[in-house]
Amino acid sequence: MRIRSGLIGVLLGLGGLSLAQSVPTASELAARIERAGKTVSYAAVRSITIRSERGNRTFEERVLRSGDKMYLSYDSGTPYADQQIYEVGGKRYTYTKSNNELRVAPIRGGGLETYKLLAEAAKKSAVKVTRGDAVASRATFFVEIASDRGRGTHRIWIDREKYVVLKRSFAVSSSEEIGGFEVLKIDFSAKISSSKFKWPAKAKLITVQDDVRRLAKELSIKPMMIPDSGKMALVSTGKMEVRGQNILRQFYTDGERRLSLFVMKQTDAEMRFSMRGVEVHRWNSGGMTLILIGDYSEAELKKFASRVKA
Amino acid sequence: MNEKLYLKLKNEEPLTAAEHLELEQALEAGDQSLVAHYLADQDFVEPSMAWRSSLNEKLREIAPQPVADKGSRFKWLGFGGLVAASAVACAAAVAMVFMKGGDSVEVGSSRQIVAESEPSVSPDGLSGSSDFGSALIAAHQSDTAQVSVGVRSPRSTPRMQNVKLDYNNW
Known part of the structure; x- marks a missing residue:
């Protein structure tokens, strides 16, 4: 009995080791991201760069996430501090404190649907998964997805342990990036109150x-x-x-x-x-x-x- | 647009915080005159992708590499040996638990250490245009990028370096 338990332990240990070393397929990665997305929780600061008609814009967001719910806010010293964003149930709710307005818009694509994008790309063999550079001091898997019909290239860095997207960019050609974000700091042990994901009940809803x-x-x-x-x-x-x-x-x-x-x-x-x-x-x-x-x-x-x- | 600010931009002189704010507000308010003047007066060249690429390469060279990625094959073998040894130790512990009659084992939690990271490099550039077609294409690209990566664009904010993750007050 003792020998059998020991052998099982060794096999489990070696199995875990091989899992830690191997690069998953795009389908496996998609499944792990989907599973993690239901339970993962963290507090993070991320930097976002978007090219607009007035040039590149870079700003930072504070992110709280619990499962499929996200709460975004901005530092009090910035002109954008008046807004809080809630992403719940496939919709984005932007609350403006000064006028008590809550703007609701559907979310299509984006971070919470990464696993769908990956799974679709895997079917078309249009995806490459390798080990990536560290992001926010965390080891990553790097995914590159070339969209069909020249729509653009997605580059995604995924936390190797938590399967959270830590960095992402979108390019209209192989090199011309027009937007993306990068997590600068992240704390997966953060204790986040569920009240953070509820907007003021009496806010005026605007579509x-x-x-x-x-x-x-x-x-x-x-x-x-x-x-x-x-x-x-x-x-x-x-x-x-x-x-x-x-x-x-x-x-x-x-x-x-x-x-x-x-x-x-x-x-x-x-x-x-x-x-x-x-x-x-x-x-x-x-x-x-x-x-x-x-x-x-x-x-x-x-x-x-x-x-x-x- | 403030003529003094325009001249400073034209001569590539550093801006004060107040001038930065004025420029930001003018652009936010849709003041295209500055951009038009600037583009008309300058042989404006957006930082090329080759330049950005070479800068990224240089930064990558001097950046500290994560420990996990530094390891050679031999280090991995060493690590593998360590894990295998740990697995044997775990197996022995499991066997001992079974022998003792299945007492519960409490697993301690470890706190994640959040390290400071260097800000990413993203050279800003005025790539707007007074041309209708280019402006509309740029607007379409901007919205496409935001939907693709799952973000929305507010206005620029100062970088939050060296801040603690004091998320209870967010």
């Missing part, structure tokens, strides 16, 4: 569509949108100005493919578009010029255009 209407009014533009249907959802909106022309921008995604809709007062201005992997469709309607940009075929963009309503 992205509400924001489109508000911004359109502000810019004296018709609030033209693609109606919600199935998986495709409006996830964000904003305004921008180019050459004195106010533009209402909307961003839609089904989690995999992306679509931007720009609405402005009718213009004959020449516009040149140059970006690999996307198509553009421009048309005029009701005194407005509308432009769709997305990783869809021209025929698909025309179909979306026919659905746009005020």
Whole structure:
């Protein structure tokens, strides 16, 4: 009996050793990330860099996570301290303390769905898993996923012990990164109160569509949108100005493919578009010029255009 | 746009904190005049990927490597031997527990030590454009990047180096 127990122990130990040394397949990694995602808990600070039309933007977020719930906040010394973000049940709730408004938007793609992206890529053999550089002083597995049809390259660094994404970037070509984040510090032993994941009960709920209407009014533009249907959802909106022309921008995604809709007062201005992997469709309607940009075929963009309503 | 600030930018002079704030606010408010002036007056070149790559390579060379990745094959063998020895010790302990009649074993928890990490290098650059097509493509790329990595973009904030993870007050 003693000998048998000892042998089992040795085998378990050696098995654990081989597991620690081997690099998992993309499918195995996806399964481990999914399992860990249900139970993992941590406090972290992460740095985010996003390329925008005004140049690169870098900022830092404080992250609390418990299972599939996330709470994001910003340092009190920053202009963004007024906001708190809650990611719960596949939706992102952005609470603004100063006006007690809670903006709700669906989450499509992103960190919490990494395992789905990996599992899909594994089926298409479009993924490479190796040992990665340390991130926040923690050992990682490195994953590179080349999207089909030239949509971009995902690079993901995953904690070897906890199976949490510690660093991630997205590039439109093999080297041109347009956004990403990197965990700077992380504490997996943090004790986090469940109250951190609850927003104020009396906050005024505002949808992205509400924001489109508000911004359109502000810019004296018709609030033209693609109606919600199935998986495709409006996830964000904003305004921008180019050459004195106010533009209402909307961003839609089904989690995999992306679509931007720009609405402005009718213009004959020449516009040149140059970006690999996307198509553009421009048309005029009701005194407005509308432009769709997305990783869809021209025929698909025309179909979306026919659905746009005020 | 403040002419003094514009001239400082044009001459690549360092900005004060107040000027930084003014620049940030102007860009936040959608003031494209500065960018337009700047691009018109300068032979503006965004830091090339080759430059970024070489900088990253240099940083990688001087950065301390994680202990786990330094190990040679022999170190792994040594580590393997250690783990195997530990496994034997564990097996002996398990066997002893069984012999003693199955008393419960309390497992102690170890606290994770959070180390300071160097800030990542991300050269900022004004890559905006007064051209319609480029501006719309850049906006689409920005939203695509945010959805792809699962973040949303607020405004820039100062780096939080050397802070404690005092998460009870977040």
